[in-house]
Amino acid sequence: MATRKISYREAINEALTQEMERDSSVIIMGEDVAGGAGGQGEDDAWGGVLGVTKGLYGKFPGRVLDTPITESGYIGAAVGAATRGLRPVAELMFIDFAGVCLDQIMNQAAKFRYMFGGKAVTPVTIRAMYGGGLRAAAQHSQALYPLFTHLPGLKVVVPSSPYEVKGLLAQSIRDDDPVIFFEHKAMYDVTGEVPQESYTIPFGEANVVREGDDVTVVAIGRMVSVAEEAAKELEGSGISIEIIDPRTLSPLDLDTILESVENTGRLVVVDEASPRCNIATDISAQVVSEAFGDLKAPVKMVSPPHVPVPFAGSLEDLYIPSAQDIVNAVKTVTEWSK
Amino acid sequence: MATRKISYREAINEALTQEMERDSSVIIMGEDVAGGAGGQGEDDAWGGVLGVTKGLYGKFPGRVLDTPITESGYIGAAVGAATRGLRPVAELMFIDFAGVCLDQIMNQAAKFRYMFGGKAVTPVTIRAMYGGGLRAAAQHSQALYPLFTHLPGLKVVVPSSPYEVKGLLAQSIRDDDPVIFFEHKAMYDVTGEVPQESYTIPFGEANVVREGDDVTVVAIGRMVSVAEEAAKELEGSGISIEIIDPRTLSPLDLDTILESVENTGRLVVVDEASPRCNIATDISAQVVSEAFGDLKAPVKMVSPPHVPVPFAGSLEDLYIPSAQDIVNAVKTVTEWSK
Amino acid sequence: MTQTLSTLGSDAPDASALSEAQLLDVYRTMRSIRAFEDRVHEEFATGEIPGFVHLYAGEEASATGVCAHLDQDRDTIASTHRGHGHCIAKGVDIKPMMAEIFGKTTGSCRGKGGSMHIADLSKGMLGANGIVGGGPPLICGTALAAKIKGDGGVGVAFFGDGASNQGTTMEALNLASVWDLPAFFVAENNGYGEAAASTWSVSADNIADRAAGFGMPGVIVDGFDFFAVYEAAGEAIRRAREGGGPSLLEVKFTRYYGHFEGDQQTYRGKDEVRNARENLDCIKRFRQGVTESGRLTDAQLDEVDAQVAQLIEEAVTEAKAAPVPGPKDLLTDVYVKY
Amino acid sequence: MTQTLSTLGSDAPDASALSEAQLLDVYRTMRSIRAFEDRVHEEFATGEIPGFVHLYAGEEASATGVCAHLDQDRDTIASTHRGHGHCIAKGVDIKPMMAEIFGKTTGSCRGKGGSMHIADLSKGMLGANGIVGGGPPLICGTALAAKIKGDGGVGVAFFGDGASNQGTTMEALNLASVWDLPAFFVAENNGYGEAAASTWSVSADNIADRAAGFGMPGVIVDGFDFFAVYEAAGEAIRRAREGGGPSLLEVKFTRYYGHFEGDQQTYRGKDEVRNARENLDCIKRFRQGVTESGRLTDAQLDEVDAQVAQLIEEAVTEAKAAPVPGPKDLLTDVYVKY
Ligand SMILES: Cc1ncc(C[n+]2csc(CCOP(=O)(O)OP(=O)(O)O)c2C)c(N)n1
Ligand SMILES: Cc1ncc(C[n+]2csc(CCOP(=O)(O)OP(=O)(O)O)c2C)c(N)n1
Ligand SMILES: [Mg+2]
Numbered sequence A, B: 001m002a003t004r005k006i007s008y009r010e011a012i013n014e015a016l017t018q019e020m021e022r023d024s025s026v027i028i029m030g031e032d033v034a035g036g037a038g039g040q041g042e043d044d045a046w047g048g049v050l051g052v053t054k055g056l057y058g059k060f061p062g063r064v065l066d067t068p069i070t071e072s073g074y075i076g077a078a079v080g081a082a083t084r085g086l087r088p089v090a091e092l093m094f095i096d097f098a099g100v101c102l103d104q105i106m107n108q109a110a111k112f113r114y115m116f117g118g119k120a121v122t123p124v125t126i127r128a129m130y131g132g133g134l135r136a137a138a139q140h141s142q143a144l145y146p147l148f149t150h151l152p153g154l155k156v157v158v159p160s161s162p163y164e165v166k167g168l169l170a171q172s173i174r175d176d177d178p179v180i181f182f183e184h185k186a187m188y189d190v191t192g193e194v195p196q197e198s199y200t201i202p203f204g205e206a207n208v209v210r211e212g213d214d215v216t217v218v219a220i221g222r223m224v225s226v227a228e229e230a231a232k233e234l235e236g237s238g239i240s241i242e243i244i245d246p247r248t249l250s251p252l253d254l255d256t257i258l259e260s261v262e263n264t265g266r267l268v269v270v271d272e273a274s275p276r277c278n279i280a281t282d283i284s285a286q287v288v289s290e291a292f293g294d295l296k297a298p299v300k301m302v303s304p305p306h307v308p309v310p311f312a313g314s315l316e317d318l319y320i321p322s323a324q325d326i327v328n329a330v331k332t333v334t335e336w337s338k
Numbered sequence C, D: 001m002t003q004t005l006s007t008l009g010s011d012a013p014d015a016s017a018l019s020e021a022q023l024l025d026v027y028r029t030m031r032s033i034r035a036f037e038d039r040v041h042e043e044f045a046t047g048e049i050p051g052f053v054h055l056y057a058g059e060e061a062s063a064t065g066v067c068a069h070l071d072q073d074r075d076t077i078a079s080t081h082r083g084h085g086h087c088i089a090k091g092v093d094i095k096p097m098m099a100e101i102f103g104k105t106t107g108s109c110r111g112k113g114g115s116m117h118i119a120d121l122s123k124g125m126l127g128a129n130g131i132v133g134g135g136p137p138l139i140c141g142t143a144l145a146a147k148i149k150g151d152g153g154v155g156v157a158f159f160g161d162g163a164s165n166q167g168t169t170m171e172a173l174n175l176a177s178v179w180d181l182p183a184f185f186v187a188e189n190n191g192y193g194e195a196a197a198s199t200w201s202v203s204a205d206n207i208a209d210r211a212a213g214f215g216m217p218g219v220i221v222d223g224f225d226f227f228a229v230y231e232a233a234g235e236a237i238r239r240a241r242e243g244g245g246p247s248l249l250e251v252k253f254t255r256y257y258g259h260f261e262g263d264q265q266t267y268r269g270k271d272e273v274r275n276a277r278e279n280l281d282c283i284k285r286f287r288q289g290v291t292e293s294g295r296l297t298d299a300q301l302d303e304v305d306a307q308v309a310q311l312i313e314e315a316v317t318e319a320k321a322a323p324v325p326g327p328k329d330l331l332t333d334v335y336v337k338y
């Protein structure tokens, strides 16, 4: 497929557009996703708070719905509509706002199929911004995907580039299970090669972003590019790392990680989420349980400290895992001996 | 201290009574904790849905408050009151209901101190029932403490016996940070020796429930007693396990676990929570990171499968980790060789 | 904007136009619900039914009067923890319902849901719900789906007086109004939320008084009077189908049993239930009305009673004899594909 | 129950009784807010202020008119993302506020909170809040604490038109009424929640129309008129202090800047803001009123302007010069003790 350089934001918009074109049951809802309703000014003034859905309102009349500030209301509505034949894509502006609507995700969408004995299908996609870097402070900077990964019945997707975000979003919308889709708020302007045509990236298939022999580095979402920086820095020391992007945290492609660890014997997991019960601990524990014999060194986790995300740039920069943190962890495991 | 046998339920009631006696700033709120307001019948008819707070309403006039069904409202009120000099103990009937009030816990109570630069103190305790075994089905049986352990700013307490529940609840109420206190709903009638006098159990100090040499078994909440059953079964095979009850998941006393693993070289973690990003993975990963050199075998996790909690007893019994599951895991790690 | 029925005028559907067959159907539905609940009450007392069970006896006219206007295909209802009556009135089969309550593979949800989660999407029944206030947002979604598909379908949310204070319910009222949805909100005010009186927990004189704040009509009916419910609901549902937007109906009555099975009900006035059963009962009143007016005979009604009694007897016998779910059922029905 | 001011009768506090010093205080507060916001607007444009910033310019009469009745000790306010005005009106020091917005150690929250989380518990200011609807439940708690302590304190929740549709807000209204709390809810209807018009998102004609459904008085005032706000708020706060329970006040006006800094505001009517600034502005109107009636002179007011201008200038200069937080600040202030 021919590609051209577009931004992460444009890639999302394109996936939404193409899915809405191919399937009339796809609808979009969220705060100001249709531009802001009821004002005296222009239509489609906003496209969600960061402009991601801009232009869709005009293209798909009646299928792009603004909502009041009522996350329980409209996330619940998206879930309900999904049980009745629509494929809603609901934008939960910041994943931090899950605090006011978690029930509809955790106890309704995630559990319908099991509670109802396999007789429900709930193809809802919830898009949300996550992560630090914009000085958005403690209530607008969390990663929180560990909470959703913990909950059976949900699928959790964390795309790491414009290419990934387009293909994974298309798959999320076509997928028949409830999907929580994490977009990193500091990546909307990141550009990359993306095919114009529609494509999907299957769930549960990790991507080996970079091959290497000494250490397996699993990185989530925006951390993939930070790991790539670290890989370059490490070239100087003659250490080659294999970078794996799981793409989806639930389901998780453990096999690809295990295969890599079989080869490298060392694992570092890089996760922007708070350190307790996060994806780094989850993957570490699973790998240790399955492949202890392959490991030549402890598994190290690179995560922020157990504190809320600070506002001041000087602190936030320290908070977010850096390439240097990854380099240090990689060196710890390569230099490790009993 | 002289003890006598009382139930887990009575131990909680006693802790509440004693704390309310010693500190007039302690108040209690929750649905029907005062017995049910406004009816034509008897006062103090209920004491919360399972009778735990029964009798307090009469003893502490004006300090035991029924609430409407409004978890965001009253959990938020408890948090707000805590910032203004009270020590509210709010009963969130089932921890599953966190879905409708998580924001007040996650984004308000947990973050005030950090966001406000250390200038807030929020001594709120949220008591909630967790766990399976009562055929209460998917929306009333979750463990969910991993979600709260993930969140910086919260303390997470999971008592494993009548003695533990009394001392840990007293500490929770006196503690100056927000505490989420997990009571296992299948344990209210479990009895044990409990001192009459008031006492506290400090946070962050794990309890070595049983000493042993071959395998360290860390078990959470009700799983402690299941691990004790397993220990007895294992006696026959000549395997001795050391059982550690962390008591508090946040803060976590990793040192006690590490010391034990240094001795045994083997670790099994037993957790009733869903398996992804749970406490079992968290403790496993931390131990591997810190004490890889001590380990003679993989760390194994005993958790339920990644499915919602089923209703039918035949399924729920399979779902909840059993003594046999622990025995199997212990044997796997003792028999393990590369 | 709150109205009592008499002010509805000539738009109201005419209960006197119900045919003989329709009246018999109505009676069969109400009698089935009563017989079902009375029998579950007995079976629970013998210890054969697991979990939490909430009975609808006394409230039959509400589910029946509302669902009499609904199609199984295009119309969806969301129910509550007290869901058996709504299920039966919406046409869910009684034998699988009973089997579900017993946790058997022949149950509506194959034993995975239980009383609190009986559902049948094929009948437009989106489930009982263990979360108070869980249903109303979902119904905004099913109503939205109907509106977008243009099939004339309506979404109906049943919820209790307790649930009327839950933010999720109030958000749904606002959202339905803002989106101008074909939705209908039925507040079943049975006087209590658990042990708390609705006169205490609802800060307005009537739940229906809140309708004005959401720009929709609010009507109050005597919930012991099938015909009153039938007409008020018919009017609201007709309006919704025709694009006239949502409404709120408050149905006032009393529940005959405890909040859940096992409740001692000491919070209630001594004669509350006896008085209702003797003097207000919806089935007695219906029977008296239709026989006195000569629309149905006692013989016809007795025959229905006998048929219902037999059906319930068979349902229980078959439920008891049915197999419980086995190990492989534990892991199925979580995802469509994982 | 919705009233306009004229119907309040003689109970209302008399704005004409404000002393010269009090009037100057009021003016200083409004002018300080305006100058603060105008300056933050400029500084943001130069790129010196990180994160999300929401300005209160145009709405000064609300914070000022309400807080004029409040004590710093016993009365608590909860604010919103648009919190600078409430902070200043409640007496939070301007220099630390400015420093906080710049993310400096001299900030109110030592740079950890930023614009969205400025708080000063010592002044009874429980924080700006990044979560729409986060504050009202908290205020039920501070009001409860005041009620239990019996100190005559009042809790005041400010929230926007958008927030009025959030379940948390509506739950708080009900809870305050059920508990008969000394609480006051101030709905600041500035016409928009982000880009969505309040005429669209609020399903009633007025937010105050919802008060009746929560059994409390609802009053509407012209938010450009300081004296109108002052009198209506005074009446409600007096009632709350005297045990008369909660009330809801809707303050109607327009915001002068975008939703957040950077907003192009194309959703607004062309002359909306210009018209308000020219013809409705609360500061102009106040100034005109007090000078025309001879209560204050232009010279007095000009002097205040000059003092305020200098204070803001100093605040910015000092904020810019202040140090940013360093590595050891990252890990402090999470818990009182961990
Ligand atoms: C969110 C949530 N809070 C509390 C409960 C516990 N609970 C179950 S039913 C009930 C009472 C509901 O009262 P109402 O809405 O009046 O319905 P009714 O039981 O009277 O039919 C409560 C508090 C729950 N299931 N979910
Ligand atoms: C729970 C939640 N949902 C959405 C947002 C994003 N958001 C921030 S401010 C805002 C608009 C709030 O409108 P309103 O309450 O009218 O206050 P105003 O901005 O007009 O002062 C929105 C949607 C949020 N911060 N929190
Ligand atoms: Mg009720």
Ligand SMILES: [Mg+2]
Residues within 6 Å of the ligand: D160, D161, D162, D188, D189, D190, D191, D192, D193, D194
């Ligand atoms: Mg607004």
